[in-house]
Amino acid sequence: GAVVSQHPSWVICKSGTSVKIECRSLDFQATTMFWYRQFPKQSLMLMATSNEGSKATYEQGVEKDKFLINHASLTLSTLTVTSAHPEDSSFYICSASGTDNSPLHFGNGTRLTVT
Amino acid sequence: RKEVEQDPGPFNVPEGATVAFNCTYSNSASQSFFWYRQDCRKEPKLLMSVYSSGNEDGRFTAQLNRASQYISLLIRDSKLSDSATYLCAPPGGSARQLTFGSGTQLTVLP
Numbered sequence: 001g002a003v004v005s006q007h008p009s010w011v012i013c014k015s016g017t018s019v020k021i022e023c024r025s026l027d028f029q030a031t032t033m034f035w036y037r038q039f040p041k042q043s044l045m046l047m048a049t050s051n052e053g054s055k056a057t058y059e060q061g062v063e064k065d066k067f068l069i070n071h072a073s074l075t076l077s078t079l080t081v082t083s084a085h086p087e088d089s090s091f092y093i094c095s096a097s098g099t100d101n102s103p104l105h106f107g108n109g110t111r112l113t114v115t
Numbered sequence: 116r117k118e119v120e121q122d123p124g125p126f127n128v129p130e131g132a133t134v135a136f137n138c139t140y141s142n143s144a145s146q147s148f149f150w151y152r153q154d155c156r157k158e159p160k161l162l163m164s165v166y167s168s169g170n171e172d173g174r175f176t177a178q179l180n181r182a183s184q185y186i187s188l189l190i191r192d193s194k195l196s197d198s199a200t201y202l203c204a205p206p207g208g209s210a211r212q213l214t215f216g217s218g219t220q221l222t223v224l225p
Binding site for chain 1: 149164
């Protein structure tokens with residue numbers, strides 16, 4: 001069964017609204033979770049590293065004020081896309097691992113469409 | 116240099132063929148790797164783990180070559196359902212340095 005749960009699986013929203021995506025580790029604690037974005041026919045790109053109890057680390061070119069990350073517990077990280085625009089439409093995926101030597105487990109992804 | 120690099124392909128092979136992909140890696144201290152499979156419009160799913168002795172699971176064989184610093188995935192008797200993008204990755208702890216490449220795209224043709 002899934003060890004990382006992501007919700008919602010898909011969302012359609014209007015331009016200017018905010019969307020929150022949740023990522024939960026189901027049977028392990030994750031001090032670190034990762035958020036990715038994937039545009040059609042492109043590679044999976046790391047957006048940010050979510051650190052429990054501290055600020056997220058963002059990759060170059062990713063706006064931290066637009067993509068708000070909160071990792072308030074060892075099993076939950078949230079990504080909020082603020083003031084979404086059509087160009088934010090993409091497939092957002094989170095991942096986590098229990099230990100440094102464990103494989104990454106991915107959430108089922110969230111397909112965001114901004115109209 | 117990226118921590119892990121893959122040949123993006125695409126690899127188009129007939130059903131029943133044997134196909135192999137490689138990933139090269141730069142961190143010589145890496146002890147293990149993982150192969151993931153990503154279907155179109157889906158999240159990556161763990162396919163196999165690769166440790167020093169390699170790993171075999173049915174038609175799939177994964178090897179870790181420390182001397183040459185590459186990981187390989189061999190698929191025998193390929194099926195149409197094997198068509199996907201295959202990603203290799205180090206353990207989760209070092210994912211901070213990893214940006215997944217495009218992976219290796221495989222299409223098995225009837």
